[in-house]
Amino acid sequence: MTQTIPGSAARSGVSDAANTPETISGGHLVAKALKAEGVDTIFTLCGGHIIDIYDGCVDEGIAVIDVRHEQVAAHAADGYARITGRPGCAVVTAGPGTSDAITGVANAFRAESPMLLIGGQGALDQHKMGSLQDLPHVDMLTPITKFAATVPHTARTADMVSMAFRECFNGAPGPSFLEIPRDVLDAHVPYEQARLPKPGSYRASTRSAGDPAAVEQLADLIAHSERPCVLLGNQVWTCRATDAAIEFVRTLNIPAFMNGAGRGTLGPQDPMHFQLARRHAFIDADLIIIVGTPFDFRMGYGRRLSPTAKVVQIDLDYRTVGKNRDIDLGIVGDVGAVLAATTAASSGRVGHSAAGRKAWIDELRAFETAAYERRLPRQRSDAMPIDPYRLVHEINEFLTEDSIYIGDGGDIVTFSGQVVQPKSPGHWMDPGPLGTLGVGIPFVMAAKHARPDKEVVALFGDGAFSLTGWDFETLVRFNLPFVGIVGNNSSMNQIRYGQIQKYGEGRGRVGNTLGRVKYDQFAKMLGGYGEEVSDPADIAPALQRARESGLPSLINVWVDPDVYAPGTMNQTMYK
Numbered sequence: 217m218t219q220t221i222p223g224s225a226a227r228s229g230v231s232d233a234a235n236t237p238e239t240i241s242g243g244h245l246v247a248k249a250l251k252a253e254g255v256d257t258i259f260t261l262c263g264g265h266i267i268d269i270y271d272g273c274v275d276e277g278i279a280v281i282d283v284r285h286e287q288v289a290a291h292a293a294d295g296y297a298r299i300t301g302r303p304g305c306a307v308v309t310a311g312p313g314t315s316d317a318i319t320g321v322a323n324a325f326r327a328e329s330p331m332l333l334i335g336g337q338g339a340l341d342q343h344k345m346g347s348l349q350d351l352p353h354v355d356m357l358t359p360i361t362k363f364a365a366t367v368p369h370t371a372r373t374a375d376m377v378s379m380a381f382r383e384c385f386n387g388a389p390g391p392s393f394l395e396i397p398r399d400v401l402d403a404h405v406p407y408e409q410a411r412l413p414k415p416g417s418y419r420a421s422t423r424s425a426g427d428p429a430a431v432e433q434l435a436d437l438i439a440h441s442e443r444p445c446v447l448l449g450n451q452v453w454t455c456r457a458t459d460a461a462i463e464f465v466r467t468l469n470i471p472a473f474m475n476g477a478g479r480g481t482l483g484p485q486d487p488m489h490f491q492l493a494r495r496h497a498f499i500d501a502d503l504i505i506i507v508g509t510p511f512d513f514r515m516g517y518g519r520r521l522s523p524t525a526k527v528v529q530i531d532l533d534y535r536t537v538g539k540n541r542d543i544d545l546g547i548v549g550d551v552g553a554v555l556a557a558t559t560a561a562s563s564g565r566v567g568h569s570a571a572g573r574k575a576w577i578d579e580l581r582a583f584e585t586a587a588y589e590r591r592l593p594r595q596r597s598d599a600m601p602i603d604p605y606r607l608v609h610e611i612n613e614f615l616t617e618d619s620i621y622i623g624d625g626g627d628i629v630t631f632s633g634q635v636v637q638p639k640s641p642g643h644w645m646d647p648g649p650l651g652t653l654g655v656g657i658p659f660v661m662a663a664k665h666a667r668p669d670k671e672v673v674a675l676f677g678d679g680a681f682s683l684t685g686w687d688f689e690t691l692v693r694f695n696l697p698f699v700g701i702v703g704n705n706s707s708m709n710q711i712r713y714g715q716i717q718k719y720g721e722g723r724g725r726v727g728n729t730l731g732r733v734k735y736d737q738f739a740k741m742l743g744g745y746g747e748e749v750s751d752p753a754d755i756a757p758a759l760q761r762a763r764e765s766g767l768p769s770l771i772n773v774w775v776d777p778d779v780y781a782p783g784t785m786n787q788t789m790y791k
Contacts, residue, residue: 239404242370242396243268245412246334247276249377252415254302257665259283259292259658261316263309265336265398281665281694286313288658288687290320293331294391295655295662297324298477298645299620301456303384304331304662310338314353314395318360319652324391325360327648328454328532330384331391332377333357337366339399357393362386364393370403375411382419388533389454423455425557426530426549433545434505434558437526438468439565441503443576447494450476450648451508451532457552458641461507464555468562469573471497471580475509476648480638491637492587493580500579501525508532508551511540512649530554595635601776602752604628607703608635610755611675614699615639620663620670622646624656625677626710628703630781632675643670654683656700660768661687664696671763672698678730679708685738691768692743699762700770702735705777713780714787739770749773 240248246269250258257279260266273280283289286308293304308317314335324331338347357364363383367376373396380392425431438444452461454477461481465472465488473494474481482489490497498504498521505528511518518541521527528545529537537546547554595609608631615621621638622645623629629646638644645663647655656674664672676685681702691698708728716724736746745765747758755773762769 238407240407240410241268241272241404242367242373242401243270244272244275245370245373245410246377246396246401247272247278248412249374250278250305251276252374252413253378253381254415255305257281257296258305258307259289259296259661260307261286261289261309261313263313263336265309265313265338266307266334266396266401268401269307269334279665281661281690283658283661283690284686285684286316287319287654288661288684288690290317290331290333291323291652291655291658291684292662293333294320294324294327294329295645295659296666297329297331297389298327298453298659299642299663299666303381304329305334306331307334308336310336310353310395310398311351315351315356318356319654320658321357321391321393322360323647323650323652323655325362326650328388328390328450329648330381330389332380332384333361333391333393334377335393335395336401337395337397340368340397341399343397353395354393360391361393362390365395367394367396367400370400371405371409371411373400373410375413378413385419385422388451388531388536422550423553424549425553426547428557430545430547431554431557431561434528434547435561435565437503437528437545438470438558438562441526442573443501444468444503444505444573445471445473445490445497445501445580446505446507447509448472448474448478448481448507449509450478451551452481453477453642454508455532455550455552457550457555460552460556460559464559467559469577470505471577473497475514476646477642477644478508479644480641483639484637487577490580490584492634493583495520496583497580498522498525503528505530507555510536510649514649517541591634598752599776600751601705601774602750602755604631604703604775604779604781605635606752607701607755607773607775608632608675610752610759611673611701612636614756614759615673616671618670619643620645620667620672622656622659622663622672622674624653624659624674625680625703626653626708627713627781627784628677628705628709628775629675629680630710630783631703633783634781636675653677653680656680657684657687657691660698660700661691661694661696664691664698665694674698674700676700676702677709678702678704678706678733678735681735682730682733685735688739688744688768688770689742697766697768699759700739700768701759702770702772703775704733704735704772705775706730706732707777709777709780710784710787713784734772735770736772739768743767745769747771
């Protein structure tokens with residue numbers, strides 16, 4: 217190991233005389249590898265094992281956002297990847313630092329989000345000796361990552377960072393993990409021995425258009441379908457396939473539904489945009505195309521689809537296609553490339569013309585309109601305590617074309633999923649299929665840091681906010697303003713409903729009742745803006761004042777604790 221002395225030249229192992237690098241440390245190699253990958257920010261909580269990475273990040277111009285809990289760092293890295301399309305990175309110390317971040321990595325794994333978690337580790341020469349914060353990190357992270365490994369030597373550091381990122385994008389995206397022992401990270405190696413991959417020169421294109429014969433078969437199915445529909449899922453945004461998806465549905469006249477990050481692909485006023493008629497469409501359609509979303513619990517494991525319809529599934533991951541439900545056609549590839557190829561292959565096909573589907577589209581539109589009108593009185597309700605439908609209606613009205621909406625909660629966010637409609641692609645963020653509470657503040661952090669020109673609006677359940685809410689202070693410290701709303705019913709209401717259904721009212725409050733916390737005062741205490749709302753007429757003015765404050769904000773809205781979202785009441789686990 218090269219001994220260093222204070223001063224930037226010695227710290228980076230640079231010869232002042234020749235102004236050329238002689239040696240470089242593991243931490244600086246990490247930073248260079250991150251820079252080559254396009255990472256401009258790391259999210260972190262400090263620890264003695266990892267500080268040389270900070271030193272390298274400063275030299276490489278990489279922002280260091282330090283948070284109050286490692287779970288927040290991991291969630292923020294996930295959120296950064298979702299917003300930017302580039303991989304996110306969280307850096308945490310060994311032992312409890314890494315174990316604290318596991319929930320964020322697990323959430324990214326289920327949500328197919330490409331991020332790298334770097335964890336510290338005790339020195340190699342102390343292996344199995346009981347060094348400070350020693351844990352078997354790789355064994356712990358392997359089941360919930362696409363790649364997990366230990367960096368064995370300083371010269372391999374940048375190479376293994378690149379390897380981890382490469383695996384993040386192998387098939388459907390996901391997280392990777394690297395642990396770097398303290399002596400490996402701090403040691404210096406001759407610069408010429410360091411394996412520094414050249415940016416853009418160590419990965420193949422992942423934009424496969426799928427099997428051409430399968431694309432032709434799909435085009436034929438569409439041509440002969442009278443009642444088709446398509447569900448545009450998370451991978452439409454992951455693959456940045458918005459334009460291809462829009463051209464597909466408009467050119468071929470196919471009604472479209474959206475879920476997850478696919479929300480916003482079509483604007484609320486688009487004639488092919490549908491939301492409330494999905495169940496009706498899935499029952500009556502003769503062709504159902506599922507794009508970039510698995511047959512998991514959100515899809516009733518595929519059982520909600522008509523047994524007589526032709527079902528097509530398009531996905532980045534071979535393992536997802538046909539899982540839990542038989543399909544008529546599966547295509548593995550970049551969903552944008554597959555949709556674009558299908559649109560091209562459909563040109564001039566003999567069969568049902570797009571115009572011939574007018575009756576089907578009119579039927580769905582009538583169903584959609586009727587469902588909206590049935591719910592509208594509750595969205596405009598003046599009841600006190602406030603009906604959650606009124607709250608999410610006001611939020612939807614408040615959003616602009618540039619508002620990124622983030623949902624973090626159980627019952628209250630289930631309400632918002634029915635009402636809130638992002639106006640633009642990539643402007644909806646939720647935990648994803650793991651259903652992790654506590655993503656809100658870190659997602660706000662990532663979204664506002666990565667897209668400072670965008671307004672960020674976040675709805676929290678009071679239980680969800682409590683998990684990571686102390687990093688509201690981080691938003692104040694880094695001047696990351698947003699409009700936050702807490703739907704406060706002093707309960708973990710999604711669970712409370714289930715307990716009542718199983719055990720009766722007498723045991724409905726066991727383990728799920730929260731204190732009557734005034735989160736507006738919490739925001740003020742930490743240097744943000746806060747307001748309390750108990751009258752529905754005050755929601756819109758309070759949101760506007762939060763927007764105008766230019767500060768991180770929390771509007772504490774007291775909602776009716778005895779009103780539950782339909783999605784909560786329909787959960788099969790409660791029946």
